[in-house]
Amino acid sequence: xxxxxxxxxxxxxxxxDNAIEAVSDDELRDVDPEFKKIELSFKRTDKFFLISLTNPxxxxxxxxxxxxxxxxxxxKNHGFGLVNAKEAAANYGGELSVECEQKSSGFIFRTEIxxxxxxx
Numbered sequence: 734x735x736x737x738x739x740x741x742x743x744x745x746x747x748x749x750d751n752a753i754e755a756v757s758d759d760e761l762r763d764v765d766p767e768f769k770k771i772e773l774s775f776k777r778t779d780k781f782f783l784i785s786l787t788n789p790x791x792x793x794x795x796x797x798x799x800x801x802x803x804x805x806x807x808x809k810n811h812g813f814g815l816v817n818a819k820e821a822a823a824n825y826g827g828e829l830s831v832e833c834e835q836k837s838s839g840f841i842f843r844t845e846i847x848x849x850x851x852x853x
Contacts, residue, residue, distance in 0.1 A: 740821040740822075740824055740825070743821040744784065744821050744846060745773075745784075747814035747815060747817050747818040748784075748786045748814075748815070748818055748844045748846075749771070749773070749786070751788075751814055751815065751844070752786055752788035752842075753771065755788050755789065755791075756769055756771055756788055756789060758790070758791050760791040761789060761791060761839070764789070764838055764839065768789050768836075768838040768839070769789055770788075770789070771786065771787070771788045772785075772786065772787045772788075773785070773786045774786075777850075778850075779850065780850055780851050781849055781850055781851075782847075782848040782850055783845060783846070783847050783848075784845065784846040785843065785844070785845045785846075786843070786844045786845075787841055787843045787844075788841070788842055789836075789839055789842070790833070790839065790840045790841075790842045791839060791840070792840065793833040793835070793842075794833060794842065796831055796832075796833070815829065815831065815844070818844075818846070822846045822848070825848060826848060826849055827846050827847060827848040828846070829844065829845070829846045830844075830845050830846075830847070831843065831844050831845075
C-alpha cells in the first residue's frame, strides 16, 4: 500500500494511543503482566495488507455502527481518534474494524485495518 507517511502516522498513532491508555488503566494494576500486552502486527500477502492491534481493557467499550463511544466526560474533545484512523485508511481503500472479546482476566480489544491489494 502506497500510503502517505502522515496518513500511516494517523493510523498507527491513534490505535496505539487507545491501546496504551487502556493498558494503563489503574484497574489493570494487579492483573497478570502476561495479560497486559499490546500486540501490533503487520501481515502482507499478494491479496491484502493487514494491521492488527490487540490490547486488554477493563470494560468492553460501547461500539455503535463500528465506532467506539468515548467514556470520557468531555465528549466534544475526545472520541475521534479511531474516526481519524478510519478516514486515513479509507483514503487508500482500507477498512477499519473493532471488536471486543471477554477473557478470563477481562477483555481483549482488537483493532484491524485491512487494505485490499488486488484493487491496486
